[in-house]
Amino acid sequence: MTAPGDDVDQEAMMAEWEAAAGGDGGAAESDGGGGGGDDQDDLAAEWEAMMAGGSDSDGAADTSSSAGQSTRVLNQDEIDSLLGFDDEHDEGIEKSGIQAILNSALVSYERLPMLEVVFDRLVRLMSTSLRNFTSDNVEVSLDNIASIRFGDYLNSIPLPAMLSVFKAEEWDNYGLITVDSSLIYSIVDVLLGGRRGTAAMRIEGRPYTTIERSLVERMVHVMLGDLSAAFEPLSPVTFRFDRLETNPRFATISRPSNAAIVIRLRIDMEDRGGRLEMLLPYATLEPVRELLLQMFMGEKFGRDSIWETHLAEELWLTDVELEAVLDKMTMKLSEVFALKVGSQIMLSATPTSQVRLSCGDLDLYTGSMGRRGEQIAIRIEDRLISDGGDEA
Secondary structure (H helix, E strand, O other): OOOHHHHHHHHHHHHHHOOOOHHHHHHHOOOOOHHHHHHHHHHHHHHHHHHHHHOOOOHHHHHHHHHHHHHOOOHHHHHHHOOOOOOOOOOOOOOOOHHHHHHHOOOOOOOOOHHHHHHHHHHHHHHHHHHHOOOOOOOEEEEEEEEEEHHHHHOOOOOEEEEEEEOOOOOOEEEEEEEEHHHHHHHHHHHHOOOOOOOOOOOOOOOHHHHHHHHHHHHHHHHHHHHHHHHHHOOOOOOOEEEOOOOHHHOOOOOOOOOOHHHHHEEEEEEEEEEEEEEEEEEHHHHHHHHHHHOOOOOOOOOHHHHHHHHHHHOOOOOOEEEEOOOOOOHHHHHHHOOOOOOOOOOOOOOOOOOEEEOEEEEEEEEEEEEOEEEEEEEEEEEOOOOOEEEE
């Protein structure tokens, strides 16, 4: 509870501060408005702090203070930090926030060790083939390998660019090669006899010409041949050029939410060059996933020849139960419950009927029933399964 005198004192103090603020403001206006606004802001902040200090005696101050805190608006940097998005696309930085939660189910390429071996081999092959293709000193380097969703990759492609769609014949799926504009003009400049020492200049505001598209398509054919050769020791596959697009929307080869692997390559030709990106959806690599899981070429997954030999030997010593089925018949459930000691079941089999020998649910042989000494015996007359285990 607050005393009436406290309210009077606070009102008096408020009037005094307002008078002081008004006087300062008038002086500032007469001086040309140099710092009157800052003084008023300082006075307002000081008054708000004083009112917050006396919040035990004034509930209205608490309400206004909490309302001010609850309506605080996040700036753009704080929103990006919360969501885990960055303006700069940097694959080396770990994702955080909501973006990390969304990508938690994304398969990492690091779980496919053999994939790095394949792309290292691709870099060496491309360095040689592009030197022969351009008759120039070409250096190919692998920037990084990353896992990304296909929709995010299409949105991150810097335009203008050429997108080459290719098909893996044996795997019956597609992949994507993206050639940026600097590499396109560098290749055109090199193949058409451009002088060294002058960087290729891009002409703005026009689409790619037929000659440019044809030269880039020839380069893509060379790259696809190297990609096939890189995968050949692992699994023979033929990569066939399908089409060349300049609009990412026309190069959609997978659903936006599907995971894919992006390989970023840097191609340098002395003072010219550019970037090349190769995208392979995980669905494309699915037929060779078991091979890509290997730690080294030719690794056998859990296969031990010594254990296999021992297991085969022990299997021949295994005891199995062989059943001789005289006959089968179908009865009503009421008849089964009516059976008692002394009841007789009349079978359809005769002493000369064939008897089936089975192991579990598998019928193996048929034979005729007889007697040897004091024991009932069965003579096998026919075999129901072949040596391969299939029914004859």
